[in-house]
Amino acid sequence: MSTTVSPPSPSHGTEVPVRGLAISRMWGRSQSVIPTLAAVLLLVAMLVYAELAYGRVFHAGTISSLLVSFAPTIILAVGMTIVILSGGIDLSVGAVVAFTSVSGVMLMNNGVNGWVAVILMIGFGALFGLVSGVLIQYFNVQPFIATLAMMFLARGLASILSTVPVQAPEGAPILALATDWKIVDGPKVNDFVLTPGFFVAVLVVVGAFVLLHRTRTGRTVYGIGGAENSAQLMGLPVARTRVLIYILSGALAGLAAVVYTAEVGGKAQNVTGIGWELDAIAAVVIGGTLLTGGAGYVLGSVVGSLVLAALAMIITKDGGIRPEYLTIITGGILLAFVLLQRVLTARRRK
Amino acid sequence: MTESLPIVEVRGASITFPGVKALDEVNFRLLPGEVHTLMGENGAGKSTLIKALTGVYQIDSGSILIFGEEKRLTGTASAQAAGISTVYQEVNLCTNLTIGENVMLGHEVRGPLGINWRATHARAQEALTRMGLGHLDTRAPLSSISIALQQLVAISRAMVTDSKVLILDEPTSSLDAAEVETLFSVMRRLRDQGVAILFVSHFLDQVYAISDRITVLRNGGFVGEYLTRDLDRTQLISKMIGKDIEALRALGSNRQVDARDRSATPVYAAEGLGRAGALAPTDIEIHKGEVVGFAGLLGSGRTELARLIAGADRADSGTVRLKGKKVNVTSPVSGLGNHIAYSTENRRDDGIIGDLSIRENIMLALQAKRGWLRRIPAREVDQLVSTYMERFSVRPNDPDRPIRLLSGGNQQKVLLGRWLATDPELLLLDEPTRGIDVGAKADIQETVAELAEAGMSVVFISSELEEVVRLSERIVIMKDHEKVGEVVNGPDVTAERVVSIIAAESEEEAEAQAEALAEGETR
Amino acid sequence: AGGSGAGGEGGGDGDLTTVGFVAVGPEGGWRNANEQAIKDAFTQDAGFDLKYAPAASPSDQKSQLDAFATFVNDEVDVILLTATEASGWEDSLELAKEAEIPVVLLDRGVDAPEDLYVTRIAPDNKQVAASVGSWAVDTFPSGAKYFVLEGVPGLSVVNERNEGFDSEVDGATGFTKVGAQTANWKTDEGKSVIETVLKANNNDIQFIFAQNDEMGIGAAQAVSAAGLTPGTDVKIATIDGTKGALEALSEGQLSFVAQYNPFFGDVAVDAVQKAIAGESVESTIIVDSATFDSPEAADTALSEGLGF
Amino acid sequence: MPALKSLLRTPWFWGIIGIVLLLSLNVVKDPTYLAVGINPATGQLAGNLLDILRVSAPIIMIALGMTFVIATKGIDLSVGSIMAVGGAAAMELLRALNAPSSFGAMFTAIGLALLLGAVLGLVNGLLVSIVGLQPFISTLVMMLAARGIARVITGGQNTNSQNQPFQQISNGQVLGLPISFVIAIAIVVVVTVIMRRTALGLMIESIGVNPDASRLAGIRPRPILITVYVLSGVLAAGGGLFTVSEVMTVDVSGTGYQMELDAILAVVIGGTSLAGGKFSILGSTVGALLIATLNKTVLFLGVSAAATPAFKAIVIVLLVLLQSERVRTFVLQAGRRRTRKEVVA
């Protein structure tokens, strides 16, 4: 055989990860967590700043409002995380929230059992996801375009159903999701109050975490996002998984609609959710997930949602903002955020 | 070996891509307990046949039988379900995941709480250990290891499942001898357990070392199936290329007796060239018309040195003189501007621009060098393109075909054309012969010799040491990201001696050996 | 707990009354004028510390709900609310009630029991739109073919303005609705819509009701471009009363402008002071709005600085 | 036959089919839809087709810029907001100059708007190429910021102004065609010539396909990325000028709102992949015309406001389906069914 160099020892250069070097091993492994950690750090910094500057941040009422009112955003961000991890994007979620909530409430008003209606809401969301997924997987439509079309479709169908707000009937079971559970009863509104809707969001987060990190389907999501061709050649069920991802995202949008509709007292409207997809995407990005797919964590997106919540809260608490500057400031802070994150993670690359 | 029922049989399979008949009525049989090699030139259709067998492509006509039963493979998953594991030609893993996850992806060990990561990594570790990779940390990201190691990881992955058929498409092209040996011993063990192995390689030695049977393809067509012991190398090569190989044999390499005057100002001279974490400061000189080989183990820093010379990476120390004049080569642009061209070892990620045509790929670097404003006139482009496509007989001969549709070897040839088109004075070729068939390999070696003859300086990096020794006038020996010695080629210099320098226990010893060799040369 | 910072029980900044203003933000000329009027009224000199919280976008109720909750948690002294949407506020208002924070609604109303807020101060959308309707009925005694340019479909303003207008026009003799389209409150879309609608109907349209000034001005340009004369061939009525609309009315481009009076900052201050003092306040305070139906009326209004 | 086949494979071919189908729908509703006549009042040619051309001008501009951004594997979500900035600057300046018939004022306004567009595009380009942020995020930030900048320029007002020459840009005609459309097509031609006669187009594609390999081949990615985003910014500001010239009013919240989506759709319908690489300027132009036709068709047919988005969605889905390999294969060779996904191994 041809003489190629034969190594005297299994030394493959110094950068090869070798078992046993605990520190370098930890470093190597922790790399993909760093952007998410950075987000956590920045969130804490924001909250501390707000507490010092305006007060009443670490306040039972404030914290519970934050958690409860951002439950739908968190649910959407979770779905978006899964989609983005696979290298895709779902622009339709905001519009799907509008359609599912309007259709669900109308069903309730037309005598459909309240719980069945709730299930149908989630089902309708999943249906939009299914269409997106099939377009993307089987007809090679780019995710941006397929989900944009679904955004138009869902928004349009919602408007066709009704352009006036519809109200769920008194005592509809969906309203139970917004029941206040007082966990700590403080003076006046300084109570720690949570709603079932919040716990739904928690369950979704836990479920997504388990799905992504404890199931083969979840690993396939990461595989598709990292290198679709490789995933395909490795024999992973790419087609099935991808369709599932979009179904999941749609279903979660339906679930977010359920939680949000409950939150606003059973009212649904065709203009709900305009721009929520961008919030969800921003939350995912702030949470450290790469838009190119393959790297990121669902917990990061939760942190990202909370960052957005904290940002809105600071703007409100400050109260001195000129309306013209609102989007400039939001954009500027978003930018500062990704820049800081970049600085904090810069050492990842040599 | 007794002729048992083939596990896999292909009968009269054809596949046509727009403009190319990639497979034309090919027959193939894979028996249990054999290592069966698929041979053929670049673009002969080997990878395509493999992809047909694994469900990536569907055949237009013909049939595929698995265990004697006709099967329609609709995707890689269905092939895997049928017991076929595959390692494709280009590494196909997910660099965003850890080593262990890559090994186990789709086969993770599951417990009541979903995937049991501890057990999964343990099984990955087992699989890696079998491939002699026990030292790898399964929880480290795949991107942290070299392409060669990734290739081994890919092979480990294929062995995780109890497959009855194992397909390896050029698994050895980036491996060193020891790794090849480990791989072969694993392959032999599997073969003895009755696994049928389909193997592709351009290294004749390896083919003869491991395989029981050979199927030869030529231009998408089926040439024949032979027992390895019945077919000697000359016959094999002439079957592959369809003509006599005497021409190939007369490979112009008498470089070993070349005595060059090295007193003139070198074309390229670097002092203390280095980069933290990648390469210790290195001195190197390259003279006009000289072929300098870089020898070393995988990951020894050959690529890093070449990249620093070319400006692909930015050096953080050292001074560089070109023909005596001090210059800064800090980017590929300044490298090309100073007539230094670098052909990368990682063809797919750093070399080809997949969606662009062959024509555009060839002209790209020259165009970049001239600037975006002055587009190269169509006539000049046509001329360049036909020159290089003919010179390396790129197939298919259609300059408007996107380069990603070419076979691996042909892509390499196009890239070589790209660099030559920039008219370099110093050409750095990093593994230019990897994955290239014998004929083309000879062409490239011959080209290198010609170029040097015509006054170009060439740096030649190859894991195939014999090639380096045959082609180079001077050999720079690298180890652990450091240059450990330099040998002027001569009759005494053999691959074995270079290996022993590399294998020396200490740096001093290596230097002493190199010196001894050098003195032997002067005597 | 609490107490630190501006939010604390109104005592943070001397004796200033902390007012949280849950606003809509940049939406158009009318909204700018209205929110500016509020800001101009609730000054520090007048004894207020106004905290202004615009919505993320003019139709984003969620961000308003969040801002409202923040104000409640900060226990500001009073909350001013311009709801993007009428429905969905009950829980929030109950929370404010629990925190003993009076809420004053500005402009838009909410669907909630009246005991949950102090008062609603606003011009009446239905009434203003009805004034357009009755003008149209008067102007076209034998009826007309008309087209409606709507705002963003689904907003309660749009629904109310439709309702008010229809209450007068439905059943009036000879009125035929050729159609309605959204132009998203925008001038250029208003032009584009009317341009095509005219072609689709062979210019056979006598009256256009634009739900805001911007769309109406665009419609006027489309009418001119089609070779028709606004005011003669096609009459256009709009709602809001921005300076641009009054100018257009003065030039004869528009035929009728119903003001939707944004200047009720003083009324709001008055209501807030009463509420804090525990005095009773009427549950609805309707802000009077003028209508302008001729170039002369427009000129007078302009010279009086009624445009905004 | 092969010519037909390759035509069927050309994505913009389906765009044209789409336009034809939409126009036919209109003709079915009103047989005189396509008629072009002289408007006696204005002396100009008038007709639905001319309206379509006119409203397509801004979309053509932003789609053109978007084409190159997308070819580099990027995306520019800020074009809609930059339109508003350009329009706001022009309106505010013209109002300040108060010169209703001055060409000088017009050119100053145009220059200022384009300059602002270039500056905002430059910021995008720097964020993407030097700082290394993902284009989606960089331009999302710019989308928010530029909208605010437009509001700051006019102080939140929807400023209107008067300038006859400026108004003529969108309302005048030359050779019977809307001036804005003629300008847009002229710009398309100039840009095409620049891209194809120099190697800029090739380099943009090369970077879009494989940035690492392109760098090694001696292409400097940064200046090219910056150029692409600046171009997109300038063209967006130009699109904003066309829009405000229509009605001589800028709507700081509405001008260009969500137009980035139209631009992206136009580019994709025209056959440029969001994954970067090969671009088709002709395709994007056809795509822009299709979007304009679609918008106008909705109005002409009197589709209700509520149903409009759904109608658009259905047209988009049908188009992308027609463009997909699977459907095409199915249609072309219903007998010899076979699909082969290219897997680059």
Ligand SMILES: Nc1ncnc2c1ncn2[C@@H]1O[C@H](COP(=O)(O)OP(=O)(O)OP(=O)(O)O)[C@@H](O)[C@H]1O
């Ligand atoms: N997806 C594709 N589309 C079009 N042509 C293709 C495609 N894949 C391969 N080809 C063509 O088919 C022929 C056979 O290629 P293949 O990759 O099978 O060669 P190979 O024998 O593996 O060569 P090498 O030794 O260089 O890897 C080549 O001419 C190649 O250009």
Ligand SMILES: Nc1ncnc2c1ncn2[C@@H]1O[C@H](COP(=O)(O)OP(=O)(O)OP(=O)(O)O)[C@@H](O)[C@H]1O
């Ligand atoms: N483009 C690159 N970017 C980052 N790291 C690199 C790159 N190329 C090589 N390395 C790292 O530098 C180290 C030196 O490897 P290098 O490729 O220079 O060795 P080599 O002798 O050329 O071996 P090989 O035959 O594997 O190419 C390796 O550990 C590798 O991981």
Ligand SMILES: [Mg+2]
């Ligand atoms: Mg091959």
Ligand SMILES: [Mg+2]
């Ligand atoms: Mg190397």
